[in-house]
Amino acid sequence: MSLANAAAIPPETTPKSGGNLERVLSAGQFAVTAELGPPRGCDADAVRRKAQLLKGWVDAANVTDNQAAVVRMSSIATGLLMIAEGLEPIVQMTCRDRNRLAMQSDLLGAAALGVHNLLCLSGDHQSKGDHPGAKNVHDVDSIQLVAMVRGMRDEGHYQNGKDIPGGGPRLFIGAAENPFADPAAIRPYRLRKKVVAGADFIQTQLIYDVPRFRAFMKKVVDLGVHEKTAILAGVGPVKSPGMVRHLRQNVPGLAVPETIDVRLEDAVKGIDDKQARAQAWRNEGKRICVETIQQIREIEGVAGVHVMAIEWEEAVPDIVKAAGLRQQPRG
Amino acid sequence: MIVAEKKPLEAVARMLENYDRVLAVGCGTCVTVCFSGSGKEVAALAASLRMKRRIEGTPLAVGEGMVQRQCEWEYLDPLADQVKNYDAVLSLGCGVGVQTLAKRFPGTRVLPALNTLFMGLPTEQGVWEERCQGCGNCVLDKTGGICPVSRCAKQLFNGPCGGSQNGVCEVDATVPCAWHMIWERAEALGMTEALMEIEPAKDWSTSRDGGLRRMVREDLRAPREETKEG
Numbered sequence: 001m002s003l004a005n006a007a008a009i010p011p012e013t014t015p016k017s018g019g020n021l022e023r024v025l026s027a028g029q030f031a032v033t034a035e036l037g038p039p040r041g042c043d044a045d046a047v048r049r050k051a052q053l054l055k056g057w058v059d060a061a062n063v064t065d066n067q068a069a070v071v072r073m074s075s076i077a078t079g080l081l082m083i084a085e086g087l088e089p090i091v092q093m094t095c096r097d098r099n100r101l102a103m104q105s106d107l108l109g110a111a112a113l114g115v116h117n118l119l120c121l122s123g124d125h126q127s128k129g130d131h132p133g134a135k136n137v138h139d140v141d142s143i144q145l146v147a148m149v150r151g152m153r154d155e156g157h158y159q160n161g162k163d164i165p166g167g168g169p170r171l172f173i174g175a176a177e178n179p180f181a182d183p184a185a186i187r188p189y190r191l192r193k194k195v196v197a198g199a200d201f202i203q204t205q206l207i208y209d210v211p212r213f214r215a216f217m218k219k220v221v222d223l224g225v226h227e228k229t230a231i232l233a234g235v236g237p238v239k240s241p242g243m244v245r246h247l248r249q250n251v252p253g254l255a256v257p258e259t260i261d262v263r264l265e266d267a268v269k270g271i272d273d274k275q276a277r278a279q280a281w282r283n284e285g286k287r288i289c290v291e292t293i294q295q296i297r298e299i300e301g302v303a304g305v306h307v308m309a310i311e312w313e314e315a316v317p318d319i320v321k322a323a324g325l326r327q328q329p330r331g
Numbered sequence: 332m333i334v335a336e337k338k339p340l341e342a343v344a345r346m347l348e349n350y351d352r353v354l355a356v357g358c359g360t361c362v363t364v365c366f367s368g369s370g371k372e373v374a375a376l377a378a379s380l381r382m383k384r385r386i387e388g389t390p391l392a393v394g395e396g397m398v399q400r401q402c403e404w405e406y407l408d409p410l411a412d413q414v415k416n417y418d419a420v421l422s423l424g425c426g427v428g429v430q431t432l433a434k435r436f437p438g439t440r441v442l443p444a445l446n447t448l449f450m451g452l453p454t455e456q457g458v459w460e461e462r463c464q465g466c467g468n469c470v471l472d473k474t475g476g477i478c479p480v481s482r483c484a485k486q487l488f489n490g491p492c493g494g495s496q497n498g499v500c501e502v503d504a505t506v507p508c509a510w511h512m513i514w515e516r517a518e519a520l521g522m523t524e525a526l527m528e529i530e531p532a533k534d535w536s537t538s539r540d541g542g543l544r545r546m547v548r549e550d551l552r553a554p555r556e557e558t559k560e561g
Contacts, residue, residue, distance in 0.1 A: 095485070100532065122485050122492045125502045136485070143489040144532040159532060178493030183514045189527055190490040197529055205493055252494035252501040 016153065016200060017172035019116025020088045021060040024304075025201065025230040030297065031304030032325050033090060033203070033232060034058045034316045036082065038073035047078050051085035053313040056329025057320050060088040060117055062203070062306070066097060069129025076110045083114050086331075090174060091115050094123025099139035100148065100159050107149065111169030119174040119203065120145040142175060143197045149173050150198025173198055178205035179216035181253035188219040194229075201230040203306040206247070209255040210295045217301050226301030233296045236308035237285040237315050238264070240278065263288060286319055293323040332361040332452065333425045334459045335368065335445040340379055346442045347380065347391060347419065354417040355380075355444065356396040356410065356432065358424035365459055367445050368423035370397045376423065376444060392417075401428025407435045414439055449481075467537025467544065473525065475516035482509035488530040490514075 015022055024031045034054050039046040054061050063082065065075040079089030091110055093103060107118065122142045126134045140148060140159075148159045152168035175194040179187055191202060207213045213233065220226055238244050238256075241264050248256050267284035268277045293305050305325075309315040320326055347353055355373050362368030377393040384391035396413055398406045401424035410432075414420060419440040422429040426447040433441040449461035464481045470488070471478060480486050484502045491510030494501025498511045517523045535541070 122487065125484050125494070127484075127502050138486040139535065140532045141485070141487045141489055142492075143529060147529065148532065176493065181491065181493045182495050182497060182508070183491070183511050185518075186490055186510075186514050186526075193489055193527065193529055252496045 015170075017116040017170045019060070019172050021090065021117050022172045022200070024059045030325065031230065031232060032058045032320055033060050033062060033304065033306045034313070035062045035064065035306070035308045035310065036078070036087075036089075036313065037064050037067060037311060038075065038078040040070070040072050042073060044081055047073070047081040048085055050313045051082045051087040054316055055085060055087045056331060057317045057326065058087075058307070059304075060090050062090045062092055062119060065092040065094045065121070065123070066129070067092075067124070069096065069124045069126045069131070069134075071130060076106060076113075076115065079110070079115050080113055088117070089115060090117040090119050092119045092121055093145070094121045095138050095140055095142055095145055096123030096126065096136050099137050103140070103145065103148070104152065104158055107152065107169050107171065108164075111171060116170070117172045117174060118149060119176065120149065120199075121176055143194055146173055146175050146194055146197040146199050154198075172200050174201045174203060175199040176203050176205070178253045179207070179213055180205060180209065180255040187216060188223055188225070191220060192223055192225045195225050199229055201232060201303075203232045204234040206234045206236045206251075206254060206308060207292065207296065208260060209257050210292060212255055213296070214299055217299050221301045226303075230303035231301055232304040232306040233299075233302050234306045234308055235289055235292050235296065236310065237282070237289040237312065237319060239285055239312065240264070240281045260288060282315070286315055286322070289315075289319050290322040293319070293325070332364055332450070333427070333447060334365050334449050334451045334461075335362050335425045335447045337367055337372070337376070337423075338444055338446055340376075340383065343376070343421070343442075343444050344380060344383055347421070350391070350418040350440075351389075352392040352394070352417045353380075353419045353421050354394040354396055354410075354413055355421045355423060356398060356401065358401040358422075358428050359397060359399040360402075362423065362425055362428075362445060365453070368425075368428075370395075373397060373423055376421075393421075401425075402431050404431070404435065407432065411436075464538070465544075466533075466535070467541075468534065470530075470533075473530065474513045475520065475522065477509055477513045477516060479509050479513065482512075488533060490526065 021031060036050050063075045063078045066072055075091050079091045082089045120142045126132060126136050149171055150173060151157055152164060153171055156164050156167045158164055177191045238260060241261060244256055244260055247254050264281055264284055267280045271277050271280055296302055307316050307319055355377050357370050357373040358368045373395050377395050380391055380393050394413060394417055396410055398410060400406050401422060414436050419442055420432055421442050421444050422432050423444045429441055429443045450463040451459050451461040454460045461481050462478060466480045479488060484500055485492055487510060491508055495508040495511055498508055500506040500508045517526050
């Protein structure tokens, strides 16, 4: 090959992770992710069943790390079961349960076993979970974790600055942001901090209040943050008025407007049968979710959606289809 | 100050089951100020223990003692004559006081009557709150005088987590969110720009994590005998 020819080849950007989520986002496609909650025991089939429900309908699926501070199958181990089923995992890692040694060694192992994506989180406080007497770690915070993983990948060094033999893990790095938490003024800046630290993508807390999210995104776009990261808006179908109450009371920083209650109420008007009411609520919950996705898609700076159907994975294909994101499973 | 609270009477009584004569010793500094280890508390605990053991038919002699600071050797010397007459010493000092007494009186069991809680201050009458964990590398210059190590449940260094709502912490709605306060103070002082900087991972080696901590001031040390080699 002559030098002239070489110069004619368009510059190729090297993928950071080689994963599917990065590929989709780099191609400018609207990404769809979902969530897979690991079982509370060691039932691998439970993971396989859930993975099969999501496979092909999403570009990757988050696998939670002791969510709500309740012990579950390890997120990395669950991620491996997902890979075997053909579903790309976004492994979640909290700062609550590991110090920097454990984090780095787990990430080296995860990357060696084929994990491409990592979501860095502070973690729910252990007082909310099933082992309230546990000692928490918080050696690094979520932004420091993002920076540490970026350093491992891009600089090839551990948090201590020493070289990683053979180079660092090729991970696509994610972080979370809650647009509805307080103090509201700090939120877009905190998001920017995560992106400066190295977050390739952001997944937001569940959005039910679209106007409030739109205002948040306006500020994010004004700061130019959306150009440096891919923001995936979090959505999720509600199952019942009970779930709405639970979200309002128990999930800090979640804004659920009263219009949702009214719609669920209207959906069961004239229905007496208990099962039929439950079904009507679920159908309405999915419809609200689809409409939310359609509204969110129009907001500048949104690169995809993160569909959190907690313990209701089978709702995801219906929502993805109805929202017009894809009509059949891919790949 | 060091804030400590009284252990339940039952727990103290259990520790003393095998003793007939015990000296209860209060401390006149931090734990007196937080109403857990003053002379008054010593007298009240002593009376309760005597009464309990009398009712149970196994009388307990409880002597009462008081020192200005259990954590300083010279204050403990006057106790020596008293301690000789008892099987055990019950300290109404903080954990430092208990250990100083134990070292000073190696032949006597020393037992804690208090649970040491934290370094803090009174926030209103009857309420004390933590303010410092002694991490060994103070960051209060960066956080507007509000400590994220002791006051944030997740010890965050780069802003509030997603659980901060209406100014309170997700862990306990009666606890203000440290980062909410830090942000508000920075706004009031026109210093929010400083909070935009990423605070790198903390070196915890100066904290408890580094093992026993020791402060050495060579200029204040007593002259030591030179070693043969020296």
